[in-house]
Amino acid sequence: MRFLKFISEFFKHPKQVGAVAESSGFLARKMAQHIGQATNIVEFGPGTGSVTKEILRHMPQNSRLTCFEINPNFCERLKKIKDSRLKIVNDDVQNCNRYVEQPDCILSSLPLANFNESEKERIFTLTSKSKTYIQFQYNPFLRPTLKKYFKDVKIKFVPLNIPPAFVYISKNPRDKIYHCENSSEQKKQACNLNA
Numbered sequence: 490m491r492f493l494k495f496i497s498e499f500f501k502h503p504k505q506v507g508a509v510a511e512s513s514g515f516l517a518r519k520m521a522q523h524i525g526q527a528t529n530i531v532e533f534g535p536g537t538g539s540v541t542k543e544i545l546r547h548m549p550q551n552s553r554l555t556c557f558e559i560n561p562n563f564c565e566r567l568k569k570i571k572d573s574r575l576k577i578v579n580d581d582v583q584n585c586n587r588y589v590e591q592p593d594c595i596l597s598s599l600p601l602a603n604f605n606e607s608e609k610e611r612i613f614t615l616t617s618k619s620k621t622y623i624q625f626q627y628n629p630f631l632r633p634t635l636k637k638y639f640k641d642v643k644i645k646f647v648p649l650n651i652p653p654a655f656v657y658i659s660k661n662p663r664d665k666i667y668h669c670e671n672s673s674e675q676k677k678q679a680c681n682l683n684a
């Protein structure tokens with residue numbers, strides 16, 4: 490049933506969904522295993538929740554997970570996942586700073602190949618404020634762009650997915666991250682994607 494839901498949403502919004510099938514368990518685990526001890530975790534583009542469920546399995550008990558999904562039909566399905574640590578937000582990721590401050594770890598399945606340059610720049614500016622940013626893509630060409638925003642970028646290949654995928658694990662040292670909890674002015678400067 491999840492397969493039918495996913496593919497029917499793909500036919501309605503092909504560029505936004507960006508994939509014909511949800512991510513495999515192999516891909517979801519490859520992403521979630523890099524969460525470490527993060528406590529304020531954010532997911533971009535959870536879809537039907539295959540990565541979301543793996544994040545919940547891997548994350549520490551005292552962590553919270555906030556998911557941003559633009560498609561309301563996917564949100565209805567995600568709300569069936571019962572876990573008090575999980576919050577689903579039906580909004581564009583570009584508004585994420587209205588809901589969460591300074592995530593430690595961002596996991597994203599956004600179809601970046603369908604985003605224009607300024608949208609991508611806004612996403613990377615936002616994600617580079619977190620210590621760890623984990624993104625999957627179907628191509629191996631994202632590393633040079635990510636290196637402009639992150640000190641350390643690793644790529645893992647996941648063959649057991651339709652289609653095979655690449656997971657990018659990008660990290661910035663803690664002292665290079667701009668903290669935005671102090672004043673609302675600082676928060677605007679550091680986090681406002683719409684600026």
Ligand SMILES: C[S@@+](CC[C@H](N)C(=O)[O-])C[C@H]1O[C@@H](n2cnc3c(N)ncnc32)[C@H](O)[C@@H]1O
Binds near residue numbers: 533557558560580
């Ligand atoms: C490739 S699918 C991945 C779904 C799921 N995480 C998986 O791996 O099976 C991309 C998801 O990103 C969502 N999405 C695309 N653009 C978005 C945006 N600007 N804000 C929030 N979600 C977005 C789509 O609705 C879709 O659910």
